[in-house]
Amino acid sequence: MAEMTGPDADWGSARELDDVSHRVAIVGVGEADHTRASGRSADAIALQAVERALQDCGLEPADVDGLMTSGGLDDQLTAEQFHAHFGTRHDLWISGEGGGMAWAATAPYRAAQALAGGDANVVINTFAVAWASQRDAMRGGPGEFHAREPFKAQLELPFGWFPQPVYFATIARRHMHEYGTSPHHLGAIAVACRRHANSHPGAVMRNKPLTLDEYLARPMLVDPLRVEDCCLISDGGAAYVMTCPERARDLRKPPVWVSGIGEGRSEAGTYWSQQRNFTSTPQVFSAPAAFRMAGIEPEDVDVLTLYDPFTIVALMQIEDMGFCPKGEGGSFVVGDHLHFDGGGLPFNTHGGLLSHAYVLGISHVVEVVRQLRGEAACQVAGARVGVYGGYTGHLASTLVLEGDA
Amino acid sequence: MSASPLPDPTLEITRPFFEGAARRELRIPRCRACGVLVWYPRPRCPACDADALAWNTLSGRGTVFSFAVVRRALWKPFADRVPYATGLVALEEDRDVRLVTTFVHCSPEELAIDQPVRAVFEPLRFGDGPEVVVPLFAPLA
Ligand SMILES: [Zn+2]
Numbered sequence: 001m002a003e004m005t006g007p008d009a010d011w012g013s014a015r016e017l018d019d020v021s022h023r024v025a026i027v028g029v030g031e032a033d034h035t036r037a038s039g040r041s042a043d044a045i046a047l048q049a050v051e052r053a054l055q056d057c058g059l060e061p062a063d064v065d066g067l068m069t070s071g072g073l074d075d076q077l078t079a080e081q082f083h084a085h086f087g088t089r090h091d092l093w094i095s096g097e098g099g100g101m102a103w104a105a106t107a108p109y110r111a112a113q114a115l116a117g118g119d120a121n122v123v124i125n126t127f128a129v130a131w132a133s134q135r136d137a138m139r140g141g142p143g144e145f146h147a148r149e150p151f152k153a154q155l156e157l158p159f160g161w162f163p164q165p166v167y168f169a170t171i172a173r174r175h176m177h178e179y180g181t182s183p184h185h186l187g188a189i190a191v192a193c194r195r196h197a198n199s200h201p202g203a204v205m206r207n208k209p210l211t212l213d214e215y216l217a218r219p220m221l222v223d224p225l226r227v228e229d230c231c232l233i234s235d236g237g238a239a240y241v242m243t244c245p246e247r248a249r250d251l252r253k254p255p256v257w258v259s260g261i262g263e264g265r266s267e268a269g270t271y272w273s274q275q276r277n278f279t280s281t282p283q284v285f286s287a288p289a290a291f292r293m294a295g296i297e298p299e300d301v302d303v304l305t306l307y308d309p310f311t312i313v314a315l316m317q318i319e320d321m322g323f324c325p326k327g328e329g330g331s332f333v334v335g336d337h338l339h340f341d342g343g344g345l346p347f348n349t350h351g352g353l354l355s356h357a358y359v360l361g362i363s364h365v366v367e368v369v370r371q372l373r374g375e376a377a378c379q380v381a382g383a384r385v386g387v388y389g390g391y392t393g394h395l396a397s398t399l400v401l402e403g404d405a
Numbered sequence: 406m407s408a409s410p411l412p413d414p415t416l417e418i419t420r421p422f423f424e425g426a427a428r429r430e431l432r433i434p435r436c437r438a439c440g441v442l443v444w445y446p447r448p449r450c451p452a453c454d455a456d457a458l459a460w461n462t463l464s465g466r467g468t469v470f471s472f473a474v475v476r477r478a479l480w481k482p483f484a485d486r487v488p489y490a491t492g493l494v495a496l497e498e499d500r501d502v503r504l505v506t507t508f509v510h511c512s513p514e515e516l517a518i519d520q521p522v523r524a525v526f527e528p529l530r531f532g533d534g535p536e537v538v539v540p541l542f543a544p545l546a
Contacts, residue, residue: 150416150418151418151419151445153410153412153413154412154413154416154418154419154422155412155419155422155445155504155505156505157410157412158410158411158412158529158537158539159491159505159506159507159539159541160475160480160483160486160489160491160507161473161491161492161505161506162410162480163479163480165473165479166473166475166479166491169473169474170471170472170473170491170492170493171471173471173472173473173492173518174470174471174518177471177518177519219476219477220474220476221476221477221479222473222474222475222476222477222479223473223474223475223476223513224473225473271445273493273503273505274444274445274503276501278470278471
């Protein structure tokens with residue numbers, strides 16, 4: 001990864017983070033049922049994921065004294081709902097700096113601070129959405145958030161540059177222009193995710209195969225993107241349990257260690273139209289910082305999960321994290337290079353947002369944990385270092401996890 | 406979400422942009438101190454931090470930076486306009502300044518990145534609602 005200098009250096013920056021390597025472990029993971037519209041509420045989905053994460057590590061609800069959720073959404077699990085469901089009434093340390101998206105990677109940083117400061121001993125991070133059920137009413141969901149921003153309302157929406165598939169189709173076309181990226185390249189990402197989902201019992205698309213030829217024959221949704229380049233909309237959620245090293249060793253499953261965390265931001269905020277480096281993501285800033293904290297290089301990564309709302313977003317992050325030179329993502333991802341058994345860089349081995357479920361990255365972390373424990377559906381042989389890359393609006397984040405040696 | 410995406414031309418942050426469009430002028434703020442174009446509008450120049458910005462009338466010419474062709478209705482207000490091409494124009498005066506626009510007077514198949522385009526000023530309206538004149542972009546030739 002090159003040092004950021006020259007004209008591209010100032011479109012964003014990395015957040016300064018303390019070294020929290022091996023100060024916190026993920027000891028339990030759980031996923032709710034991922035479905036199309038199900039009529040469930042987000043808190044009911046979150047509670048199912050929390051129950052399963054606690055079963056996974058053998059802890060009781062009363063052991064949990066920290067709860068992290070996404071502070072940016074108003075329907076996430078509350079302490080009151082936690083207590084009402086489990087019949088508990090103890091104090092819970094609460095943080096809104098968790099949940100999914102970019103925060104699925106950075107929640108362990110805040111948790112490490114809470115553990116070190118004595119605010120909590122066992123912290124659970126959870127995220128759930130019922131956006132498939134809410135879709136007809138267009139309540140919640142990513143579109144509603146973006147439509148409220150004033151410059152979008154004045155200078156973007158009136159021109160039909162909305163919603164997100166339009167942003168990323170525009171970015172994809174520019175990436176194709178600058179680097180020769182092709183539909184075959186984007187299709188390789190969609191096909192890899194689908195193949196993994198086909199083997200994952202919890203994936204929404206487990207029964208729907210997709211070949212590259214089928215992908216290429218599909219019509220354009222927002223040219224140059226097809227439906228298959230875009231994430232699902234689904235109901236679902238997940239949770240993971242974190243604790244300190246001493247406690248982590250005594251639980252049901254081997255701990256998975258947090259060894260590096262990074263966060264990068266774009267100065268253009270969520271105005272993608274104005275991002276100076278139009279075909280990059282702030283992983284340019286985030287990933288090198290996380291890899292430095294973990295003491296690893298990109299080639300040390302055995303399994304990678306990336307926030308993949310669109311195939312092009314995965315492609316750009318692969319480049320920006322240094323897995324290949326910028327602009328060479330297309331030739332990097334072709335064939336079975338991203339498949340769990342392809343001998344390349346196993347990628348979104350659960351199917352990702354494209355084919356597993358649209359639970360905004362928290363299941364990506366769950367998948368990395370399962371890979372490092374050797375219990376994934378598409379298990380990567382000998383996986384020891386796993387990475388989740390998150391990307392939300394102006395933020396990218398990177399979480400490096402290591403299996404228990 | 407089903408509300409009309411018509412811009413509010415009286416909103417202070419972008420009022421000169423829409424006033425200019427009504428007079429068939431493309432207007433963008435320029436820093437009086439260092440001369441850079443500042444987009445999106447903001448109170449201070451991001452290059453030199455001066456707070457003296459003035460709205461300038463530009464040539465209205467530029468090139469296609471990138472675009473998407475919306476082939477299936479994703480969003481109700483634009484459902485009856487598909488297929489349409491929407492994206493970004495890089496302005497002649499500073500190619501790093503990008504305007505979001507709709508490309509008009511050509512079929513999406515005729516459009517290409519780096520193609521020269523010019524602003525055309527046309528009324529925008531949704532359903533039976535009011536009109537606001539906005540800059541759209543068309544092939545230069
Ligand atoms: Zn200036």
